[in-house]
Amino acid sequence: MxxxxxxxxxxxxxxALASPGQAFDTSAKSAFVVDVGTGTVLLAKNADEPLPPASMSKLMTLYVAFEALREGRLSMSETLSVSQQAMSYGGSTMFLDTTDKVTVEDLLRGIIVLSGNDACVVIAEALSPDGTEAGFARFMTQRAQKMGMTNSTFTNSNGWPNADHKMSMRDLALLARRIIEDFPEYYPMFAETEFAFDGRAPQNTQNRNPLLKAGIGADGLKTGHTQAAGYGLVGSAKQGDRRVIFVISGIDSAAKRAEEAANLVNWAFRQFSEAxxxxxxxxxxxxxxxxxxxxxxxxxxxxxxxxxxxxxxxxxxxxxxxxxxxxxxxxxxxxxxxxxxxxxxxxxxxxxxxxxxxxxxxxxxxxxxxxxxxxxxxxxxxxxxxxx
Missing domain, CATH: 2.60.410.10 (D-Ala-D-Ala carboxypeptidase, C-terminal domain)
Known part of the structure; x- marks a missing residue:
């Protein structure tokens, strides 16, 4: 009946209705662009395909850390020890060693600005249910599922290459929005362009986000790069009352990533208006x-x-x-x-x-x-x- x-x-x-030439032809393997205020999805290309996220997955480690700070399980001034496991990571690091005692605040900036693989592990081991990075990765996966990130699986805290460590571009955009909206007290750290930790590696103090100094309203969030993933970026920009979040992955070079990201932001703000x-x-x-x-x-x-x-x-x-x-x-x-x-x-x-x-x-x-x-x-x- x-x-x-x-x-x-x-x-x-x-x-209203678009003229035929409004679509953005991205060279990224996968991409997702959303207007935060209206929820309008402006671009979705392979947006739900689980792909290697590289360092962009560090955003999940940061989200869990921000939750721990809010709940009192961590404090910004608390110092944490560096394990052999943390020190053993290469790639982007804070150059930590096992003699260090590092404040949570420095570790967070080390992850956000310097993309420190070692800093992620220090945070992970402090918050892990069993004290291991693997245990923290399992917790990350469970927490992501509860947040609606159904195409995300984590095997480590920092995006180190692993065949089972994957996220979709839509999931990364959801995560970026949650960070911006759930933790406004910590989000300004993502706009910091430099962090010189303890005078170490003076050549390694700059934020890798290429848009922060571009004058287009960008204020976050995280770059990523591995051979398998290519160059990627989870970004957000605000102009006037509008904010857009964009995710791109699979770009051929850092220079092309910067150009593509800037073009996406300009397209999103210039070619659309609210109705x-x-x-x-x-x-x-x-x-x-x-x-x-x-x-x-x-x-x-x-x-x-x-x-x-x-x-x-x-x-x-x-x-x-x-x-x-x-x-x-x-x-x-x-x-x-x-x-x-x-x-x-x-x-x-x-x-x-x-x-x-x-x-x-x-x-x-x-x-x-x-x-x-x-x-x-x-x-x-x-x-x-x-x-x-």
């Missing part, structure tokens, strides 16, 4: 109701819905209201009963929950009797082969 019903609603925007789709409380469609005191109920959004649209284009977006119906009474005002699906041309589809505008009580005996009579009449009209 119940079936999927699709209703079409045309929503008029102040700016209203639905104002909260505005009825945009009605859903049929089964066995209710009313035969239908209004549908609206719980919050104002805005999206990004290309600056060149028309003035309409076509949307579908989708629900499984008729919706069975009783229905409470605010219950989610449908979804609004829409996509400015050239951009991925967005799905927005739709809620009931009013309460609909379950009908009494008279309503139920009338409904049964209508069903019987409909069956008779359809003949012996008819079905509802």
């Amino acid at each position: 119940l079936g999927l019903i699709r209703l079409i609603a045309v929503l008029i925007l102040s700016a 209203n789709v639905v104002k909260a409380g505005t009825e945009i469609a009605r859903a049929n109701v089964w066995m209710g005191m009313q035969s239908s109920v209004g549908l609206t959004t719980a919050d104002d819905i805005r999206t990004l649209v290309p600056v060149l284009g028309g003035n309409e977006i076509n949307g579908e209201v989708v629900y499984t119906g008729p919706v069975r009474a009783p229905i409470a005002k605010g219950d989610q009963v449908a979804e609004l699906l829409f996509a400015p041309e050239g951009l991925p589809q967005m799905r927005v929950p739709l809620v009931a505008t009013d309460d609909v009580a379950r009908g009494g005996f008279t309503v139920r009797l009338k409904t049964v009579a209508q069903l019987l009449l409909a069956r008779l009209q359809q003949g012996p082969e008819g079905a509802l």
Whole structure:
């Protein structure tokens, strides 16, 4: 009796449909770009494919460390010992050795600015359930799954090459957003361009993020590079009230990574503007109701819905209201009963929950009797082969 019903609603925007030339043709093997304020995905290329993340996966180690700081399991002034395991890592390091006692604050800056593999291990061993980096990696994986990062698996704390150590670009963007929004007190560290730890390796004090000094609003987050992964970057930039998060991976060189990232940021800010789709409380469609005191109920959004649209284009977006119906009474005002699906041309589809505008009580005996009579009449009209 119940079936999927699709209703079409045309929503008029102040700016909308893309002209054909708006898509960004990235040379990255995989990429993901999202506008934070509206949630509009501007670019998704192999975004859900688990790939070697290299040092970009250090963001997960940092997230776990920030949680520990907030919960009091770590403090910024606390000093941690350096194990042989931590000291043994090559690549990007803080040049720590087993005689060192390093504050958590220095270790965090060593990870963020210097991309220290050794610093990650010191943090990992301090927070690991069993005191090992492997144990911390298992915890990272479990925590990532709970955060919705379903294409992420960690085998170490720093992105050291391992066939089973993988993340998707969408997961990295989700993680970047969580860091920005969950830990605003620590996020400014990602914009620091230099960290000279204890006077060691004066040639190794610069942040590897090529966009921090580019004057385009970039303020984070993390680069990555291994032979298997190529050159990658998880970045974020803010201009005015808008913030974008972007992830690219599989670039051929550091120079091309810097150029591609800057072009992506400029494209995201220059080629799109915000537009209203639905104002909260505005009825945009009605859903049929089964066995209710009313035969239908209004549908609206719980919050104002805005999206990004290309600056060149028309003035309409076509949307579908989708629900499984008729919706069975009783229905409470605010219950989610449908979804609004829409996509400015050239951009991925967005799905927005739709809620009931009013309460609909379950009908009494008279309503139920009338409904049964209508069903019987409909069956008779359809003949012996008819079905509802």
